[in-house]
Amino acid sequence: MKSTRLGRTGLQVSRICLGCMSFGSPARGNHAWTLDTDDAMPLLRRAYELGITFWDTANTYSDGHSEEIVGRALRELPKDRDEIVLATKVFMPMPEHRMGLSRKAIMTAVEHSLRRLGTDYIDLYQTHRWDPHTPIEETMQALHDLVQAGKVRYLGASSMWAWQFAKANQVAALSSTHPFVSMQDHYNLLNREEEREMLPLCADQGVGVIPWSPLARGRLARPWDTTTARSETDAFGKTLYTDSDRSIVEAVQSVAAARGVPMAQVATAWVLSKPAITAPIIGATRLSHLEDAVAALDLALTDDEIAALEAPYTPRPVSGFA
Numbered sequence: 001m002k003s004t005r006l007g008r009t010g011l012q013v014s015r016i017c018l019g020c021m022s023f024g025s026p027a028r029g030n031h032a033w034t035l036d037t038d039d040a041m042p043l044l045r046r047a048y049e050l051g052i053t054f055w056d057t058a059n060t061y062s063d064g065h066s067e068e069i070v071g072r073a074l075r076e077l078p079k080d081r082d083e084i085v086l087a088t089k090v091f092m093p094m095p096e097h098r099m100g101l102s103r104k105a106i107m108t109a110v111e112h113s114l115r116r117l118g119t120d121y122i123d124l125y126q127t128h129r130w131d132p133h134t135p136i137e138e139t140m141q142a143l144h145d146l147v148q149a150g151k152v153r154y155l156g157a158s159s160m161w162a163w164q165f166a167k168a169n170q171v172a173a174l175s176s177t178h179p180f181v182s183m184q185d186h187y188n189l190l191n192r193e194e195e196r197e198m199l200p201l202c203a204d205q206g207v208g209v210i211p212w213s214p215l216a217r218g219r220l221a222r223p224w225d226t227t228t229a230r231s232e233t234d235a236f237g238k239t240l241y242t243d244s245d246r247s248i249v250e251a252v253q254s255v256a257a258a259r260g261v262p263m264a265q266v267a268t269a270w271v272l273s274k275p276a277i278t279a280p281i282i283g284a285t286r287l288s289h290l291e292d293a294v295a296a297l298d299l300a301l302t303d304d305e306i307a308a309l310e311a312p313y314t315p316r317p318v319s320g321f322a
Contacts, residue, residue, distance in 0.1 A: 011154060015278075017281045024036070043286075045073070054087070058128060064116050068116045071117040124181075129160065130321075143177075154178075157183055184281070213320075244314070264293070
C-alpha cells in the first residue's frame, strides 16, 4: 500500500481511505443496505491486510453503530492502535445532542464517539457540514480545545463552500487555534465542480483532500441501467446525479473494456491522478471493492484516456452540501 502525508502535516495516511458508512445495522439509521457486525468485520480485516489503515466513519452512520463496529475492529485487528488513522465526524443530530457545531454539541458528541469507538483519541475529527447558526469562532475554539486535551489529534472539515473553509482557517490563524488540515468533499467524474474553487484552495494552502463518493455511490462502477439494493433505496444519492451523466459512465465503461479492468478501477484511478487528492474514500460492501481500490493505485491512465473520461462533463449545480 502506498502512503502519503495528509496535506502539510506530518501525518502519514494510506492512499486509499476506507469509508465506513457501509457498516452498521440496517435496523439503525437511514440505510437498509448496510452490513451488520458479522458481515462488516471481514471487510475491515481485509482492508487492514491490504494496508488500508486510514478509516473514516461518522457518529451519524447507522445511528452510531458504524463507530461501534469500527471500535471492535480497532480492538481486534491492529497490533497497535497507532497503526490506524481513525477519522470520524460531528454535526448531524444524534439522540444525545442536537444538530450543529456549538461548543455544547461538539463536547457532547466527542465523548459519545470516543465511547463507541473504544479509544481515548481520534486522529482526525471532522465537521460533517457547515453550521450557519453557530459563530465559526465558537466552533474552532471548541475543536482546538479537544486537540489541547489530547482527545483529538487533527481537525478536518467536509462539504462546504470554499469561502466558508477559507474563513474557518482564517479565524483559526487569527486566534492561534488549530486549523482544518483536510477537506472531505464531493468529487468524482460525475461531479467536478470542486475543481473551480475548493481544490485550488486546498492545493495552495497545503490542505489534504479526501473526497467522498469517488465512485458516485457506485454509479461509476457499473453500467448506467444496472441497479443495486443501495441505489434503489438511497434517497440522498438520487439527488446527486441525473440521466445526463449516462455518457460519462459510458466513457468509463469504454476505457475499462479497452484496459480489461473493472470500471471501478478506472474511476478510482482518475481521482488518484489529480495532484490535489490525498486519498479517496472507498465504501465497500464486498471484498472485491477493496481489491479494485488497491489495484487502481497501479493503473496509470494515459492523457488520451483522461481526456476521453472528462470530455462528456458539463457544468452542473453544486450538490452534496445538504
